Amino acid sequence: MWKPDRQHKKPLYIQIADHLAHRIGCGEFPPGSLLPSERKLAEQLDVNRSTVILAFAELRAAGMIESRTGSGTRVSTSKWGATPKLTPNWRRYAEGGNFLPNVPFLRRIREALLQNPQLIDFASGELAADLAPIQEITKLMSEHQYTSYLGYDNPQGYIPLRQALVTYLSDYRGIKATESSILITSGSQQSLHLIAQCLLAPGDAIAIEDPSYNYSLPMFQSAGLRLFRLPVDEHGVQPDDIRSLYKKHRIKMVFLNPNFHNPTGTLYSEERRQQVLDAASELGLPIVEDDPFSLTAYDGSPPPPLKALDSSGSVLYIGSFSKIAASGLRIGWMVAPHSIVERLADARQQIDFGLSIIPQQVVAQFLQSAYFAPHLERLRAQLQFKRDLTIEALNSELSGLIEYAVPQGGLHLWVKLLPDIPDNKLFEEAVKKGVIFVPGSVYGSDASFVRFTYGRAKAEEIQEGIAKFADALREL
Numbered sequence: 328m329w330k331p332d333r334q335h336k337k338p339l340y341i342q343i344a345d346h347l348a349h350r351i352g353c354g355e356f357p358p359g360s361l362l363p364s365e366r367k368l369a370e371q372l373d374v375n376r377s378t379v380i381l382a383f384a385e386l387r388a389a390g391m392i393e394s395r396t397g398s399g400t401r402v403s404t405s406k407w408g409a410t411p412k413l414t415p416n417w418r419r420y421a422e423g424g425n426f427l428p429n430v431p432f433l434r435r436i437r438e439a440l441l442q443n444p445q446l447i448d449f450a451s452g453e454l455a456a457d458l459a460p461i462q463e464i465t466k467l468m469s470e471h472q473y474t475s476y477l478g479y480d481n482p483q484g485y486i487p488l489r490q491a492l493v494t495y496l497s498d499y500r501g502i503k504a505t506e507s508s509i510l511i512t513s514g515s516q517q518s519l520h521l522i523a524q525c526l527l528a529p530g531d532a533i534a535i536e537d538p539s540y541n542y543s544l545p546m547f548q549s550a551g552l553r554l555f556r557l558p559v560d561e562h563g564v565q566p567d568d569i570r571s572l573y574k575k576h577r578i579k580m581v582f583l584n585p586n587f588h589n590p591t592g593t594l595y596s597e598e599r600r601q602q603v604l605d606a607a608s609e610l611g612l613p614i615v616e617d618d619p620f621s622l623t624a625y626d627g628s629p630p631p632p633l634k635a636l637d638s639s640g641s642v643l644y645i646g647s648f649s650k651i652a653a654s655g656l657r658i659g660w661m662v663a664p665h666s667i668v669e670r671l672a673d674a675r676q677q678i679d680f681g682l683s684i685i686p687q688q689v690v691a692q693f694l695q696s697a698y699f700a701p702h703l704e705r706l707r708a709q710l711q712f713k714r715d716l717t718i719e720a721l722n723s724e725l726s727g728l729i730e731y732a733v734p735q736g737g738l739h740l741w742v743k744l745l746p747d748i749p750d751n752k753l754f755e756e757a758v759k760k761g762v763i764f765v766p767g768s769v770y771g772s773d774a775s776f777v778r779f780t781y782g783r784a785k786a787e788e789i790q791e792g793i794a795k796f797a798d799a800l801r802e803l
């Protein structure tokens with residue numbers, strides 16, 4: 328996001344030429360690579376095109392770049408390549424490796440939010456800043472000593488946090504865990520990554536919900552896994568779909584998000600929970616239960632997780648602090664058989680030596696404090712309020728053009744658009760109007776769905792944001 332400094336005494340075109348020369352010198356633009364067009368650079372750097380033309384002329388005179396009509400401007404291969412300094416081709420490295428880049432829409436969302444922080448944000452899947460327990464955490468941090476030990480800690484996780492989670496899991500989720508059956512992770516995302524990398528092998532087949540948050544994670548493809556879909560209806564996935572995927576593809580694991588499912592908000596029915604568990608134990612098939620949203624249940628009583636009903640030991644349970652407190656703390660956990668916890672803790676030792684001890688101490692204190700229960704109560708009321716504002720705005724702006732089910736917990740509203748509009752066009756038009764959302768295709772669904780994360784937007788922006796979205800839709 329570098330921009331030339333207008334107050335500096337060096338002319339803008341020289342600053343730009345120096346900046347480009349530096350990026351070429353670092354190998355960001357290797358010999359032969361195409362530079363952005365003059366028009367695009369002028370737009371990015373907020374200068375006139377003539378300033379970029381002058382900067383290119385400087386670099387051309389230094390033999391660093393070559394322009395050919397019709398084929399753009401490239402880093403010189405002859406003169407520049409002939410200098411004694413040979414820079415590695417960093418772009419080739421950046422595009423190599425086994426780990427796939429994020430899906431294009433998610434990269435575009437990140438870029439649009441960086442370019443315009445004023446966008447009304449219904450896209451980021453997290454809580455708004457004012458819903459995080461900042462004051463409570465600040466108070467706890469001032470009251471406790473946090474630095475009695477700052478060496479490498481147990482890669483399985485800080486013991487007092489695991490102990491606090493044993494009580495939390497029993498009180499809030501009906502799960503009987505012990506501290507040795509808990510692994511602390513850097514959010515649920517790391518739990519998913521560890522499972523994909525350490526418990527499965529390239530070529531293994533897994534089943535994920537359709538639509539699914541997991542569909543937006545190329546991480547599974549990076550691990551060489553083959554993904555098969557389980558359609559989600561208003562009660563959850565169908566157990567017979569699990570059986571038939573097992574028969575056809577010998578799936579090795581099933582990934583489910585049964586409480587206020589991302590993106591649809593679905594809460595699996597009691598009957599479906601039992602049927603899914605029955606299918607898993609009949610096939611000896613592990614279920615990964617990803618449960619970040621359950622404590623947001625607006626009526627204050629989330630149903631028991633699969634893990635609490637699991638009599639055959641089929642469930643690997645994943646929890647997180649991200650959607651009930653703050654995603655930036657990066658605290659998640661997994662409850663699993665001891666052999667799995669040991670294996671994954673060993674992997675953590677090799678990957679990052681475990682999570683930083685400080686957020687683990689903070690969360691252990693917070694969970695045990697008198698602040699936690701009132702925080703949850705406030706969070707639920709605020710989320711429900713934002714849900715209602717969003718629905719009210721959608722009904723007044725887009726009545727007859729949309730369909731949705733009213734979520735009873737979570738942060739998201741999954742909306743079907745009745746007009747058939749390509750999602751990239753709608754997305755770009757909405758961004759132009761000042762609002763951003765996630766198109767349904769990111770979750771593997773067709774183009775006529777969108778996800779609005781009302782939990783992220785500010786209450787006072789919701790009506791305006793939906794009105795802007797409606798404008799974009801009408802325009803197309």
Ligand SMILES: Cc1ncc(COP(=O)(O)O)c(C=O)c1O
Nearest residue numbers: 452514515516540584589647649
């Ligand atoms: C269903 C689901 N699982 C996992 C995650 C990852 O969250 P975190 O790593 O912050 O716990 C998310 C985040 O949006 C999610 O929606």
